Amino acid sequence: MLPRLTCYGGVGEIGGNKFLLEDKDTKVLLDFGTGFADGSEYFDSFIAPRQVNGAGDLFEFGLLPEISGLYSEKALQNTAMKYGEPEVDAIVLTHYHWDHTGRIGYIDPKIPVYCGETTSLIDDAYAESGSSPLDGHVVKKFRTGDRFSLGPMEFVPVHVDHSIPGAYGFLIHTSGGPIAYTGDFRFHGPAGSMTEDFIQMATRERPILLVTEGTRVSPDDIKGNLSEKAVLEEASRVVKGTNGLVFSTFRGNDVDRINTFYEAAVRSGRRMVVSMKMAVLLERLKADRKLRVPRVGKDVDVYVRRKKTGKLDDSDYYPWERPYLDRGVSAVDIGQKQDQVLLHLEAWNFPELIDIKPERGGTYIHAATEAFNEEGEREEIVIKNWIAHVGFRYAQLHASGHAAMKEVGNLVVGIGAKRVVPVHTEYPGLFKSFAGLGRSALKLPVSGEPIALSAA
Numbered sequence: 001m002l003p004r005l006t007c008y009g010g011v012g013e014i015g016g017n018k019f020l021l022e023d024k025d026t027k028v029l030l031d032f033g034t035g036f037a038d039g040s041e042y043f044d045s046f047i048a049p050r051q052v053n054g055a056g057d058l059f060e061f062g063l064l065p066e067i068s069g070l071y072s073e074k075a076l077q078n079t080a081m082k083y084g085e086p087e088v089d090a091i092v093l094t095h096y097h098w099d100h101t102g103r104i105g106y107i108d109p110k111i112p113v114y115c116g117e118t119t120s121l122i123d124d125a126y127a128e129s130g131s132s133p134l135d136g137h138v139v140k141k142f143r144t145g146d147r148f149s150l151g152p153m154e155f156v157p158v159h160v161d162h163s164i165p166g167a168y169g170f171l172i173h174t175s176g177g178p179i180a181y182t183g184d185f186r187f188h189g190p191a192g193s194m195t196e197d198f199i200q201m202a203t204r205e206r207p208i209l210l211v212t213e214g215t216r217v218s219p220d221d222i223k224g225n226l227s228e229k230a231v232l233e234e235a236s237r238v239v240k241g242t243n244g245l246v247f248s249t250f251r252g253n254d255v256d257r258i259n260t261f262y263e264a265a266v267r268s269g270r271r272m273v274v275s276m277k278m279a280v281l282l283e284r285l286k287a288d289r290k291l292r293v294p295r296v297g298k299d300v301d302v303y304v305r306r307k308k309t310g311k312l313d314d315s316d317y318y319p320w321e322r323p324y325l326d327r328g329v330s331a332v333d334i335g336q337k338q339d340q341v342l343l344h345l346e347a348w349n350f351p352e353l354i355d356i357k358p359e360r361g362g363t364y365i366h367a368a369t370e371a372f373n374e375e376g377e378r379e380e381i382v383i384k385n386w387i388a389h390v391g392f393r394y395a396q397l398h399a400s401g402h403a404a405m406k407e408v409g410n411l412v413v414g415i416g417a418k419r420v421v422p423v424h425t426e427y428p429g430l431f432k433s434f435a436g437l438g439r440s441a442l443k444l445p446v447s448g449e450p451i452a453l454s455a456a
């Protein structure tokens, strides 16, 4: 039998990548994430899948593929599928975003996970300060330059630039020929040249198949392609132009963005204050010799949420929070030096503002993606209500984690694979508009339908 690739997610949707790659007797899953819309027609904050049914309530709506020898005993309780020893040999991850890792919790922990060294460090931080999707799995780590084999397949991980460190694409040598999978990528972050490295290496392999993301391949990719550097320049300008407090919301594991705001704070003579969760991540990432991150305590301070009145007591805090109690800063501390602080505050921590007592006239920077669905629009309204309540200016500043449509087109045409499979996009059909695609045939994926891998 020819090797084959089956897409079980990321088909006509952004996120939810779940690709099964089979060659001879070896089965490998490339990513196993949650889609952004995944099941929102059936489940919401008021109707959730029943935990006691394991994966059963998700099987009902086709939100998880019914692959035998994949799921844990717990995931299969109360389902029609019988638990059996693993038939899938490994999960291989491109990066640590939820839409690529979110469903791993259902997988049999006997199946090992292959991921980048940085991804493993990020996961350690999440395990320490909350929960980890990789909990219980043996984790095998790689870096660019490494190769690893799974059965007849050889994997060559190649770094790419994305909005989380430790993101990879893969060149995979199968018995049917070489294939390439981009994962998520962009060119306009601080490590844009890494994506160029991937293109160069992929082009050299003359792949028979290219699986590529196309988040921004859409009829209305009109948003300006703000680079991370442009975010830094604009954020510095905004912070310098503010007399009172500046606080900002952005994704806590976007290390480029952390560095951007740290630099903006330094430039304007302010002190950046981060959450305890971000502090744990920064402490862990110190071990990564390729990354530069602000040092906790030296470069940035840590915000301590008040969990009781009076003197803080260790017993009120989780063990991972305790080291920060003595050296952290409180709402009162920030309230007293508002014009000297740049605070990272996630929206779910906005009630802290009640204790910080911000003086009117400060600035809030929403350094995250603009709302793209109803739920996001509702959140945006609530955020804006809070900003209006404290009398702050609202600034929107963000660089996407994904390449612009034109850049995706250049990558696809440049690599010139025999066939191209667009994933992680709502508009796979739009790939046919890429000028020069002539060399590559477009193969639109169908969920659950195997694509045979052969040079012919």
Ligand SMILES: [Zn+2]
Binding pocket: 095, 097, 162, 184, 401
């Ligand atoms: Zn991503």
